[in-house]
Amino acid sequence: MKNLLDYTLEELMLWMKENGESSFRAKQVISWIYKGVKDFNGMKNIPKSLTQKLEENFKIELPKIEEIYKSEIDGTEKFLLEFSDGNLIESVLMRYKHGNSICISTQVGCRMGCKFCASTIEGRVRNLTSGEILSEIIVVQDYIGERISNVVLMGSGEPLDNYDNVIKFLEVVSAEYGLNIGQRHITLSTCGIVPKIYELADKDFSVTLAISLHAFSDEKRKEIMPIANKYNIEEVLTSCRYFIEKTNRRVTFEYALVKGINDTKEDAKALSKLLKGMLCHVNLIPINEIKESSYKRSSKESIKDFSDILKSLGIEVTVRREMGSDINAACGQLRRSYIDTQKIGGE
Template sequence: MSKIDLKSMSINQLKSLYIELGEKTFRAEQTFKWIHGKMIESIDDITVLSKKLRDKLNEKGKITNLKIVKRLDSKLDGTKKYLFALEDGNIIESVMMEYQHGISVCVSTQVGCKMGCTFCASTKDGLVRNLTAGEILDQIYQIQKDMDIKVSNIVLMGSGEPLDNYDNVLKFLEIIHHKHGQNVGYRHITLSTCGIVPKIYELAEENLPITLSISLHSPFQHSREEIMPIARKYSIKEIVDACKYYIEKTNRRITFEYTLIEGVNDSKKEALELSHILEGLLCHVNLIPLNPIKETQLSSTKISYVEEFKRILEKNKISVTVRRKMGGDINAACGQLRRDYLKNE
């Protein structure tokens, strides 16, 4: 029988486990603090528990840990890209970025991805499996221990589609936010989705004050379908309607991610149409000059086009920023390092 991963368990689940073991439930809080606050890696390291109790826990459970396979350090901006090995041998990656407002980590939620976006390396080999809550958490824990830092902002925007791994992602959010764990504020967490409409409605009902980020990449339905196959299932209108509902339920501003690809979605026509469909919406547009991958012939938009696109949005009273390109010398775009590693192996 496979062992339970204690790192993926909420305090309430740990309480149930201790009841099953015939132990007092206050041990659940102690265990949670040591796993998520102290970030220990073995049940035997929870020295607040007796040796006898640790032996009982070892019979039932384990603590999942990722192994750092490789770390690439950018000489341009301090960005660090991590390649992690999971216990089953699968490989994922995460990125640590330093900003004036603190340290951000971009984590993966799946091994691979099935969404098929044309510009993204994560999806080229398809989806292997979902990550557990513990595996998502441990990306942050391993980076914090490796760098001796405290992460202040988390972005679920690495490999995978977070809303395609809904239950594990919700568990991750609960645990990373908990006061006995890392106590990361929900307002410091961004969840990025390519637009799985039913799950946007479901997430709205959770009423978590996180930032929801929608990968849009084109304001025209036919063009978006070419860039993002998920658009064939959920139209732009359906996504915008879901966003309106989300804003109404949470009173939170939504971010629209828009990757600018030369000759594909970077014209004045697209900027005007984007202004039109977002008119009156509590939102912000994050323009992202494409970080090209060698698997495609797509190129990043010229800076003059980026500036013109931004000017048109601002003229139409749409809040907009241009994302600073990070880690350009270390393949910091999603999935690139993992693909290179798998090919070489």
């Protein structure tokens, strides 16, 4: 049985036509879903005959909230969500003055192997469908009873490693019939799968592209990120320039500061030289330490020095505000600790 959330309006219209129904019924059905109705019998203007067909062919599947952790520091809430196949993912709700933002996952696990990330320790289990990615937002919106206005694809998984489902998600989440979240309020974060960056640029979307850079040289980047063995920094930057040219959108470069690895004043100067002249912004990220990695967070002094040098050399920079540090809000930490606890409990 297919999950109706995996369907675009056009796909559902085609299904209606193929099953002897008027295509306008598709818009009625989808309208009910995004009004929060999760049962076909609750769709009041749908004929009984169509309701029966829908029940025979579709389900409206949403993940179950397994756990919720709320930060006592800043109110950030982390949701551990379980799909019907037992797989777990994480979504993080962050509240700001400008609205509610959600950081969502695109895969169960990840196969990119970045050394400071807990999501990737046991590899990728499977991709999420477009409807499953969408359902993260729906479930959290329903829970808080408020609209989510900003979306970041920066949770577990590499979005461009699940390209087709992510593109479909972007189309539906921003559609008027969908959640109607403007693409300018959506950020897609990637470790740098170069061919897919070109494909994304050609889509003519207005999403923000965020690149996990984390080093100024290929040698250093390879230490941190295995993807650097496939695509060098110049290839990544060239694809970013293409994205900027096609979309006229500023690219964000994420730079996770690791003590003694990439956080020196010389690193800052080299990074400034590398990015000079690009329509870009650098987001400095003090790493969240995980027990499986020896990487340590940079000192506050090193972070400030790094930021100051970038600013002095003409690079726009911010230091990411740490959210939910007391609830393991970094990618993959909650899922992994929960699974470990379940294993111990079952022994």
